[in-house]
Amino acid sequence: MSKRHGVKYKIDRRMGENIWGRPKSPANRREYGPGQHGQRRKGKLSDFGVQLRAKQKLKGYYGNISEKQFHKIYVEASRMKGDTSENLIGLLERRLDAVIYRAKFVPTVFAARQFINHGHVKVNGRRVNIASYRCNPGDLIEVREKSRQLVTVLESVQLAERDVPDYVTADHSKMTATFSRVPTLSDVPYPVQMEPNLIVEFYSR
Template structure:
């Protein structure tokens, strides 16, 4: 288990925001950072600090993305035509773990990563166990038969915590999802404000 996965509940407090909008967030009880200096008064944040926080928020939101993986995704976003910040969001949302999470097959991005790694997901009829697998518009993602009766899957599909975005066509009866198009920033239902433009500024320094 990576450090980020095991310390996921500290991310909210460190960044000062309920990153996934979950009622279980420790920030709901303690609105200050972790550690002995968590309640210390914070000074004015520099431009660098603001950009760094924007990067950490976006990177943390998608679960176990390492700095190296995130930088590679950013590098690819810069090579694509169009706005780099929009390209970055599109690439992140095309990750298989992000699609599984958005489709409400599981409760969290961390659970999505584990669910895929255990071989419970197929894409276009083929089993895929790589969370970073990049989906394309038109791909059909399905929970495999052996995993469909799992209690946590059924619980996640019935949860009222969040809605399925309109760029996904989801059938919770059959536990299938189709990525109808590549989303833009305005399409993605983030519980907090994400600023990929500041991420671009951070890496462009």
């Protein structure tokens, strides 16, 4: 269960953007932040502030990952060959909760984490209940047979607000999905602009 499950839309309002692209987001109606000081006039952000906001936005998008876990992923991305910002996105998209969300088996990333924790998901035939489990290209992810008629699942696959990206092949009739490849930043269908390069700058200070 996500720590922020009950107040996830506060992340939207704090960022001033509808980061999940959901029609229910209060950011669609109120551009100012939450709380009694939310309507105060905002000054121009410093370079540090811009970098911090980019980090908070990406962390929030993936279910408000803890700072310790997010920094660990960043360190791993920085040690891999290639561009660190691209590696970071690739590692985040390989998380099982992200793949379940991309396959449209659940309506939100927060719901994906809960769905996995409750044991509704199998990877390559084995039940996995760890949301941060890392998928590899070719992995077969499926909703357990007993869970395929859950209202949440049936409603989610019908959602028109987002499509399944091409690096995940989903079969909603069988409730299975294959993680085809590790995506690049340009492949990921973020509703708002993500700037992982600013996160690299933040941690490189």
